[in-house]
Amino acid sequence: MNTDREDLLDDPRLTAVGLLAEAYTGLMNRLAAQFDEHRLSQVEFEVLMRLARSPGKRLRMTDLAGQTTLSTSGVTRVVDRMERSGLVCREACPSDRRSSYAVITEAGSQRIAEVLPGHLELLQKWYVGMLPTDQLTQLLDSLRTIRDAVNPCAAAGSAETAQPA
Amino acid sequence: MNTDREDLLDDPRLTAVGLLAEAYTGLMNRLAAQFDEHRLSQVEFEVLMRLARSPGKRLRMTDLAGQTTLSTSGVTRVVDRMERSGLVCREACPSDRRSSYAVITEAGSQRIAEVLPGHLELLQKWYVGMLPTDQLTQLLDSLRTIRDAVNPCAAAGSAETAQPA
DNA sequence: AGCAGGCACTTGACAGAGCAACTATTGCCG
């Protein structure tokens, strides 16, 4: 009598989203171990990366929030912590006294330089290296399609724009 | 003089992982709105799904932890909350008095039945429906490859095994 | 049998993140 319900539970779309979730979270778990070694959290790593790639090695708090998965108050707190550990510092925005910049410090840049080589190796080993080149290209294409639909903001501004060289 | 560092920051592998992250988190954000409407969190939804799909509509706490992103203490707390709201209940394991089962209740099953149709629509709209069939197949293939490498446990036992019907 | 070690689960203390409320600026509109 429950066949309707049962059928829904076996929908292939659920398998599809499960696969995406497991691949993503599984990969993140692999990466986490290395972050731990370097006393960085995933969020901190992302903050450092975003800052390092931005002009002037700085970003307004709000923009940083927009580029990460954090709310603005989340950014306030991460930057608090990272400022305490010397990886970033705040700087006043000369043109708008409400705003402030988060700026990556020399220590922050060094920390990234320490972590990145191992990080890239892990990505190679558990992600991009798992697939032949053309299949990887295809995968990234598909992901980009989904990303653009689901998160249109990310398409503008970020490294993505620099991509079609 | 910093060219070494700069080069690392532009590595295409970083773009690749960024794409995966943005696609995944973006999709999850789209789904979150619907969960809210039904007073369910993402984790609660996953717990209900796992239980609903398991034989006897039940799972030992530890197994539930293994199938989700939660630690065992995390599972204890989610099940606490869900038991309070009547979606699941605990049952003693007859063969091992250390273990207990989380069992989905009728209310829990109903809740899932309410949420699933809309959930599947959203998946259609923002994920599987974005890609032509063969490209989707290819995507799932690639994701499965990565998932199997990165999270070998998930390959056994779960819905994945039931897949090749 | 009896105990040593391991396992399943729970609990206490704590960290990270979000929302909503608050402060300080800014800039628009009369």
Added chain:
DNA sequence: CGGCAATAGTTGCTCTGTCAAGTGCCTGCT
């Protein structure tokens, strides 16, 4: 110019989840 809505950031409260320690139960070894 004066006031008011909107914006940038921070802070208080709360929720969720982890880790480490604790409890009770099981199992293998002697």
